[in-house]
Amino acid sequence: MHIICQLRTILILSCCTLIFWGCGGGGGGGGGGSNSATEGLVITSKSVNSSTSFNIIGANDLPTVGNDSIVVDNNDAGTSFTGEWKVSAATGYYGSDSLYGRNGASYKWKTSLPTSGYYYVYMRWTYFSNRSDAAPVTVVHDDGRSSLSVNQLKDSESWNLLGAYRFSVNQEAEIILDAPGTSASYNADAVKFVPVPVNELPTVSNDSIVVDNNDTGTSFTGEWKVSAATGYYGSDSLYGRNGASYKWKTSLPTSGYYYVYMRWTYFSSRSDAAPVTVVHDDGRSSLSVNQLKDSESWNFLGAYRFSINQEAEVILDAPGTVSSYSADAIIFIPVPVNELHTVNNDSIVVDNDDAGTSFTGEWKVSAATGYYGSDSLYGRNGASYKWKTSLPASGYYYVYMRWTYFSNRSDTAPVTVVHDDGRSSLSVNQLKNSESWNLLGTYHFSVNQEAEVILDAPGTIASYNADAIKFVPVPVNELPTVVDNGSLNTSSTGQWKTSSGVNYYGTDSVWGRNGATYTWSKEIMVDGVYAVYTWWTEYSNRTNKAEYTVTHTQGSDTVFANQLKEGGKWNLVGRYHFNTSQAASVMLMARDDDPVTYSADAIKFVYLPDVDNATGNEMSATPPQAVTPKPTVTPDPSPVVAKPPSSANQMISRNENDDPVNWQNRIENASGNIYLVSSASEFNAYADIAQPGDVILVNDGVYSWGNLVVSSSGTKEKPIIYTALNPGKVTFKNASILFKVTGNWNIIGGFTINDITKYLFRVSGGTDNRLTDNIINRPGNHDGGQGYLEILNQSHRTRFDHNTVIDGKGFMRVV
CATH class of the missing domain: 2.60.120 (Jelly Rolls)
Structure with missing residues (x-):
């Protein structure tokens, strides 16, 4: 194999296998590693760049344009700018066009809102290859100014939530986009204000309880000083370090579930991993929040159950000696009745060790915290755990599973739900969403047939947690x-x-x-997301x-x-x-x-209340008449066009022992379902449910997708195929990480991939995956310690073959 580009260090820290087919003179290596772990839960705070950054569940939370929504498009009345803004050649804009600027320009949307109150604020932009991934946005509202950073290389052509803010009818709402860079472009399209429904108000109201720093019920250890930072709640905020801790404690007016939020102020020395503990009826939940982001706003810590006779408690620890930790305010908001998919009178919870549970193999009590009831268990080495119960009435039930966190938990724990219509096999990631109820699906059970949920623990190193299962009757208006x-x-x-x-x-x-x-x-x-079955x-x-x-x-x-x-x-x-x-x-x-026949029998629609309802699509709205002249049309700089393979400046890794994939043959002889996808969300949705023998085809186009998760597993005889609908007509570009591979026996290839800055493929825990037949232009960033292929621990027999890599700056990394 002729190698012209630089192949840098391959580091092996634990047992894994990487196969470069046809690499002459190449050697293999492996090493033993310890898998000892320390208990502890770390949940990172949500990014402001995501439409889920304000995590309130509600059917009314639809970022659409309706009678109550106010959209301000670029060039509408109330907009103004400094510097130069030109009409962008990018498509997918709101209204008639979008603008772009740089070199210190700024763009402002300003409008009067019809009523005082809280509004969800959304921003829309268009994609171009040189868009900024850190565009500075400022929201001016009644409580001050909130500074955000949005990634305009992602989530283009859709409404992106900036947060929920309070505005007065006599004070104009204002959004400002700054364009400080000289190379990156910053896109100004439209902003939208949507009134927050009453039952979703993250504010001080009759039902909400705010505990500010220095209020009755607060206490601390160590030293806490008044911060000079602005944007605080009430009169000020405090900061501490050196092992200090701050506690907010209060009695709540009624027993039940509450949304809990925390507010902090920004300072350049703030910790990006501030330890927070919520003490509630079901135990203690440990979180980690990034206080360098999302300051001056309410940040969701979770939904927890509290009793009227037991004080609610939130604790902030300040362990660092250099970083500072901000203590501002906490708010408790009762969870609306229609959002309670929790333990209530109609719900049936089966805890580990309850009557009806059984197991094979060995299960031990876990030292992990945040369990339901008195403890949770863990197992491995082929053990299995079963929860079995009789339900009080026949019908559809939401089925939830709960687990605790440990650093070696499996990210693909096999779960089987046995119900009236058969057996449903799922894979759950127990490294995420611990200490909470996770929806497994909606299933029909009969009163004379016991409901059954089975957790298998096939791995020898990863641990599998058995905690509790919950069955919640589906309300009449949500029935399939x-x-x-x-x-x-x-x-x-x-x-x-x-x-x-x-x-x-x-x-x-x-x-x-x-x-x-x-x-x-x-x-x-009911408006919302539905699972459709045939x-x-x-x-x-x-x-x-x-x-x-x-x-x-x-x-x-x-x-x-x-x-x-x-x-x-x-x-x-x-x-x-x-x-x-x-x-x-x-x-x-x-x-x-x-002689081919097609069977038409039945279709079923199942409402999914816990799935984000945001469509991101335009509904009917007529933008106001523009009052300023349109800038002249000047296209953005042309994107880099993928170069075909050439004999110079390329690396080709070839599989001499296996022929190239015949994609057409694979598709025509697929033993499973064939899915056609045209968006990243569709890709991930079908990749999550794919079964052995399925094929996922990407429609023709050029896509700026990222974080495509290949989590399902095929078999040796029936791998899952991911490829282009038409060879050579699918291009991915400008992602940080394109594919995250955690499943087994997947074949991914047939794509053109341009300018991936971090990793094209990150394989973590997956075995026997093949990454093949891709044209890869300009991948990686070796100066940043990144490569275009990363194989993490417990990933075995990864094939990287028949790929053409042009102008590669990165390296292949095995950890």
């Missing part, structure tokens, strides 16, 4: 809705005949071919590429299913947002002629 063939809500074109296939839903199923279509429609009762019957001449088109709030998506398998049960099509103003519909297209 089934539309069977032949019902009033179906329609068809062409000819459909009653099938002799067995295991149909309802009374029968029908089959068609020759371009016939079958459509299921359903009026939606049921078919098997027959020897069924298609392996049944084409389902789902029409939803964001448009339509097409998914392919193999009807030669998995008949007679519910199969997940995907998760989609629907609203009450438009009927949900699913259409089956029977494209092929004789």
Whole structure:
């Protein structure tokens, strides 16, 4: 293998295997490593660049343009600027265009709001390859000025939440975008103000309890001084260090669940890992918050249960000697009834060691904190744990699982839910979302059939935590809705005949071919995200590429299913947002002629209340008339175009022992479902549910996606395939990390990948993955200690073959 670009240090710290096929003279290596761990939970604070940074669950939290929303587009009345702003050539803008600037320019959106109160504030921008990843934004509101940093290389063409702020009717709301850089461009498109519904107000109200520093109920150890920082709640904020601690303590007016928020002020020496402990009825939850970000606003710590006769308590520790830790205020907000997916009178909790639990292998009491009840257990080496219970009534239940954190927890713990419709196999990441109830799905159970949840612990090094399971009856207005063939809500074109296939839903199923279509429609009762399932019957001449088109709030998506398998049960099509103003519909297209047949049986819609409802799509709104002249059109600098492979300045790693992947053959002979995706969220959604033999095809286009998570596992005989719909017509660009691979037996390739600054592929815990047949332009940043391929511990037999790497600055790193 001819290598021109620099291949830097490969460091092996623990047992893993990396295979470079066809690397002449290459050697392998491995080393033993200790997997001892120290107990402790670290939960990082949410980024302000994410639309989930303000974590309030509510069906009304839709960033759409409606009668109550106020949109201010660039060049609308109330906008102004300094410096030079030009019309951008980027697409996906709101209104008629967007602008870009640099060199110290600034852009301001200013408007009067119709009523005083709290508003969610959103910003929209367009993508260009030289956009800033740290664009300074300032929100001017009644409580001061909040400074944010937004990444305009991500989440373009959608509404991005900046936070919830208080504005007065007699004081204009103001958003300012600064463009300090000389090379990066900063995009000014539109901002939006959406009134915060009453039941989501993170403010001081009759139901909210705020405890400010120095209020009754606060106490401290060590030394705390008044901070010179601005943007505090009340009259001031404090700072401490050197082992000091600060405690907020209060009695709450009623027992129940509360959202808990913390507020701090900014200073350049603030800690980015301030330890916070919330003491509640179910124990103690330890968090880590970044006080260098999201200052001067309420930051969500979680939802916890408190009793009226037990004081609620939040503790901030200040262990560092250099960093400072800000103690400002805490707020407790009762969780609305319609958001309680928690332990209540109707919920059934089965804790570890309760009646109905059983296990195989060895399970030990964990030293981890934050458990439900009295403790939690951990196991490995093929052990399994089972929770089993009789439910009080037949029907649909939300099923939740709870676990505790430990540094060696599995990030792919296998969980099986046994329900009336069969067995559902899931994979949960126990390194995240510990000490809370995590939704496993919505399932139907009968009163005469015990509900069952099984946790397997196959690994020999990772640990698997068994804590508690919870069953919550699904409210009537959230019940799954089934539309069977032949019902009033179906329609068809062409000819459909009653099938002799067995295991149909309802009374029968029908089959068609020759371009016939079958459509299921359903009026939606509650706005939100729904899981859509389809049921078919098997027959020897069924298609392996049944084409389902789902029409939803964001448009339509097409998914392919193999009807030669998995008949007679519910199969997940995907998760989609629907609203009450438009009927949900699913259409089956029977494209092929004789002898292929397509089965049309039933469709099911299952409401998912815990899934983010934000659509990010435009609804109807007419922007006000512009009052300033339009700048002249000057395109942004041209993006770098991918270079074809050449004989110079490239590295080619080839697999001499295995032929290149024949993508067309793999697709045509797929044994599972075929999914077509056109967004990063769709990619991750289908990658999360993919089964052995499935294929995920990326639609033609140029994408600035990042953090694509390949978490599902195939098998040696049936790997999961990730590739382009049409070879050579999918390009990824400008990501920090493109693919995160944690599953096993996946084949990823057939893409053009340009200008990835950190890692193209980060493989963590996955085995037998193949990364192949990619054209890779200008990857990596060796000056920053980063490479284009990183293999982390417990990742075995990773193939990197038949890739062309051009102008590589990075290195391959094995940890």
